[in-house]
Amino acid sequence: MSTSRTEGVARLGKRTKDLTKRLRPGEIAIIDHEDIDRVAAEALVEREPAAVLNVAASTSGRYPNAGPRILVDAGIVLVDSLGDEVFEGIRDGERITVEDGWVLLEGEPIAEGARQDDASVTASQEASREGLSEQLELFAENTMEYMLRERDLLLDGIGAPEVATRMDGRPVLIVVRGYHYKEDLATLKPFLRENRPVIIGVDGGADAVLEAGFRPDMIIGDMDSVSDRALRSGSELVVHAYRDGRAPGMERLAELGLAEGAVSFPASGTSEDIAMLLADEKGASVIVAVGTHGTLEEFLDKGRAGMSSTFLTRLRIGSKLVDAKGVSRLYRQRISTFQLVLLALAGLAALAVALWATPGGQALVQILFARLDGLLSWFTTLFTPRATGS
Incomplete structure (x- = not known):
């Protein structure tokens, strides 16, 4: 061997x-x-x-x-x-x-x-x-524990901070650096350009938004995996804090001189959860999720007890939540002016080839070229200096 x-x-x-x-x-x-x-x-x-x-x-x-x-x-x-x-x-x-x-x-x-x-x-x-049944039991226990601990936030939105970014009646795009986030963002570019949703980057998801050519309106997370460039992009900053109020992410913002305008959001669960709950509480008309966890396999694959909070969050805002893949399948970009011009030119080229293939078409083309030549000659004479008498 x-x-x-x-x-x-x-x-x-x-x-x-x-x-x-x-x-x-x-x-x-x-x-x-x-x-x-x-x-x-x-x-x-x-x-x-x-x-x-x-x-x-x-x-x-x-x-x-x-x-x-x-x-x-x-x-x-x-x-x-x-x-x-x-x-x-x-x-x-x-x-x-x-x-x-x-x-x-x-x-x-x-x-x-x-x-x-x-x-x-x-x-x-x-x-x-063989270990799936045990993991499902643990997942159910964690789900119940989170539901009891965060019932005020889940049911009434109590605890959500006041933010400057306006979301009422607007679509909100939440980008998490997760499953196929880059591919989903690429397919959503026409949707972003035409609908101009509020864009929320969850930690490293903010960098993905910048790489796609857009700027996040808000960055939510514990600020451990987002770049300095993204933090300094002018987005509103919401730091995910522990339930007791401790916010390690605020220390990093303080080092960058960005802590003064940042907002703290104490909550258990994941940062993508509080991003969704905040968007829902602030009146988002629809929430489009990029890279978030949506299936049981993805919840278990993340390997954390906190993923049960994502399951409950999706139940809480289910009527508003749309996965990016669903949007890309349902949404079709309108035909652009450039595409119409190309289509028209292609049609004219095909018509010219068809005309040239017939005797009558060849005669017509020759007449058109003769007229064009006469028009160019007339136009040239307009700029030719005339001879003046001595």
């Missing part, structure tokens, strides 16, 4: 979403991410690493998470369960080698893990399906 060997510069990061910001193509990502979810895997694939080394188990067996399959299908070397000694024995920027499940530094073995391939990922996913 041949040995698989991969070499590259090591990039270490225990938070996958932070690591992907500085990961370059061909480098080797070293992460600590149990149950790699779809969003994390897609972010890694986008950076094109040579390999992903995980000190934890990429699939723990709790449920069939999608991340490992995405990495393996993309042709990226995936090695699991390497242990914390990898972070202790390798420094960021050092060149390392991966041979099957072994990690080598200057030829010396640092750690050994389990190399994943198509067969092992398939087996792990099949085995993980």
